[in-house]
Amino acid sequence: MTSAMPATPTPAGRPLVPAERVAAAPISWGVCEVPGWGHQLAADRVLGEMRDLGITATEFGPDGFLPAGPVERSALLGWYGLRPVGGFVPLVLHDPGHDPLPDLARALDSFGDARTVVLAAATGLDGYDGRPVLDGENWAALLRNLGRAAEHAAGRGHLATLHPHVGTVVERREEVDRVLSGSDVALCLDTGHLLIGGTDPLELARSAAGRIAHVHLKDVDAALAEAVQTGRTGYTAAVRDGIYRPLGRGDIDVPGIVRALEGAGYGGWYVLEQDTVLSAEPGQGGGPRDDVRAALAFLRGEAA
Template identity: 55%
Template sequence: MTTKSGIRIAAAPISWGVCEVPGWGRVLEPATVLGEMAELGVRATELGPPGYLPGEPGPLRALLAGHELALVGGFLAVPLHTDTDAALRAAGESAAQLAAAGGEVLVLAAATGLDGYDTRPALDSPQWRTLVRTAERIAAAAAEHGLRTVLHPHVGTQVESGEEIERFLADSAVPLCLDTGHLLVGGTDPVELAKRHPERIGHVHLKDVRGDLADEVRAGRIGYAAAVGEGLYAPLGEGDVDIESMVHFVRQAGYDGWYVLEQDTALGESSRDDQPREHTRRSLAWLSGIVEPYQGDRE
């Protein structure tokens, strides 16, 4: 893809409630999710959790092509601080699949090894060194498949807080996925982080956040999954993240990669099936108002 005068916009199944966490919520069919992406004018997507879309490259390519969607990359949350061999195996399988289906980036998160994102143990120094070393080895292995690897600071993982992010940046050469929502919920201003480390931005996830609920999550008064169910993430421009400043800054700093609309959603039994589509439509409309999106002409 080429950038031309605008920005490259992609989507992700998590914006439709498709998540790897057990019991997260109702899961819509791939045909519905990919079809609504295409109807909204989106031309690329991240992969979604393992098993949601076909694992074999041929069927995956065919499914995406049927909706005129390219593959940007995929999210992989694995423990990096314990079993390095298991993490490398999982990452190798994911990288091979992504590369064969036309993906560009492996979005890596330092999972705790526990289900969900509500609890995380503290790491000792040897575990932290293992985490950093494993991330570096995964990045090298993914590069053999032609993929870039970014580390995604994520709520409920071993790299969440501002202190952990700065420590990782000091100890590792792996760039970051700048996720505006997870950063804010974790206590980091995404604009200030981008300004401190513009050269380390390797990928961007766009979310807007209700600050009141983010405060509740940080204070431990509500779990992350419950907060998502209560509407932690709002359509772009309707929350408390200064996304406009962040987008303008990273563009001026030379970032020309993807901007992925990746707004975590959980669909309960009473949730409307059209809510994800409507929220994504509003986000796209708002984004179009601050910068010209460029979504077409795949190479």
């Protein structure tokens, strides 16, 4: 079960993370690859609000959110003063009869110079509210294909990381451990998805720091996380109900995690992700940007 974690104190006025290593993600504005997820904001609004908040880098978001061509994509982000960090690529890795490399190759065609590929071990189903149980053959295929995907990405100048993610086939702690012991692929440490899946993200940051190459920073309502774990509510419903909180307003020890990573020599990105579901277009000057602003203030040491 999930329980609240005592937070490591953050001195007021002292930034927790260097501003030049903070990036955003369109999912904080409700932009998601899942069909029927919610109202989808246009790129010009999302990117403009990132710029207005002083953010200088972002992940790509789902297919169709940005132009597919790497030159056009880079030009659009540059117009808003944003550097491309990389993007989320869900792949079916566990099916012995399916080759994930063509799907990965198509995704990488849009990456340009963006380095980080955030892989998820997708179920092959839409959404994140159900998942299959893998047998030994499935696990062998997953680990084999994960290595192949990382090698393919590296051959094209990108770093592949695996993102343990609710509603994928690598969600729970025993599954994370199986990837750690059965492969040498780097991890994306997503503080929220790990906690909801039953992994203490602070403990993982301490025990596996050398495998962590990318970070998604989230804060989480532990009571809602427990409801997802026990099946009392579905994941999508929990996101709609506010399972993700602005940094510092949930139950994850974000300062402790950052300090553990920095102390171990982590030098990568911290991507702000507060997944949300929108029912309609927010009024100008409000909506998701307020939560992102609060998270940025926390990282800058400005939050109470």
